[in-house]
Amino acid sequence: xxxxxxxxxxxAAPPITYLPDAITLAQSDGWExxxxxxxxxxxxxxxxxxxxxxxxxxxxxxxxxxxxEGAVWPPADVTxxxxxxxxTINTCxxxxxxxxxxxxIAEVLGKRQPLVVMPCLNDxxxxxxQFGRSVETLRGAxxxxxxxxxxxxxxxxxxGRPKEYPWHLALAAAxxxxx
Numbered sequence: 001x002x003x004x005x006x007x008x009x010x011x012a013a014p015p016i017t018y019l020p021d022a023i024t025l026a027q028s029d030g031w032e033x034x035x036x037x038x039x040x041x042x043x044x045x046x047x048x049x050x051x052x053x054x055x056x057x058x059x060x061x062x063x064x065x066x067x068x069e070g071a072v073w074p075p076a077d078v079t080x081x082x083x084x085x086x087x088t089i090n091t092c093x094x095x096x097x098x099x100x101x102x103x104x105i106a107e108v109l110g111k112r113q114p115l116v117v118m119p120c121l122n123d124x125x126x127x128x129x130q131f132g133r134s135v136e137t138l139r140g141a142x143x144x145x146x147x148x149x150x151x152x153x154x155x156x157x158x159x160g161r162p163k164e165y166p167w168h169l170a171l172a173a174a175x176x177x178x179x
Contacts, residue, residue: 003032006174007076007108009101012040013083013120015165020048022082022167023055029171034073036061038088038101064100078174079108082146083120083165086131092117093134109141114177118146118170123154144173 006026010016019035026033033056037045042062045052049060059072081088081101088102097103108115117138125131126147135145146152146169155161 003030004077004178005034005074006031007034007036007073007079007104009036009079009081009104010041010045010083011038011081011085011088011101012044013085014160014162015083015120015167016041016045017048018162018165018167019045020051020055022171023052025167026171027055029175031171031174032056032074034058034061034076036101036104038062038099041101061100061104064103076108076113078114078116078177079104080116080118080170080174081105082116082118082167082170084117085119086121086125086128089117089119089138090130090134093137109143112142114174115143116146116170116173116177117143118166118173119152119154120160120165121154122157122160124157126154144177146170146173 010019023033035052035056037060039062052060091102092105095106097106135147139145151169152166
């Protein structure tokens with residue numbers, strides 16, 4: 001049986017340093033995992049990138065492919081964007097592609113492929129007027145945004161708990177997206 005392919009994309013929020021744990025969790029659930037990071041997320045997780053590449057068997061993508069370069073990952077059955085910051089969510093909702101993560105998301109949205117987004121931001125950012133519009137834009141495009149009950153719950157500024165980031169909820173939603 002061929003493993004299902006999960007593209008796991010992350011932006012620069014504190015849980016990004018626990019991404020290797022999420023990869024292990026996904027693999028134990030039968031996923032073949034390919035990882036993409038925003039440039040700042042790659043800086044934060046720099047020490048973990050060699051392990052992520054070894055564990056996944058695929059290069060961690062931080063920059064877009066070069067012109068004429070072939071695909072470096074197998075096609076995804078499902079894509080997860082987690083952790084997703086205020087900036088990344090707004091950028092994706094607006095259709096902007098300044099980095100490989102938002103470029104992949106724009107393509108996934110355009111192809112109407114399964115996409116799960118789990119934010120990671122404090123409640124001050126979560127009340128920014130553009131954030132609510134961006135979440136609604138993504139949900140209107142068929143994206144499963146895990147925010148609030150049954151998803152990520154924003155904390156007051158400075159009270160984040162990155163070790164407790166609910167990766168398992170994003171993976172469960174990825175399974176549901178295939179059903």
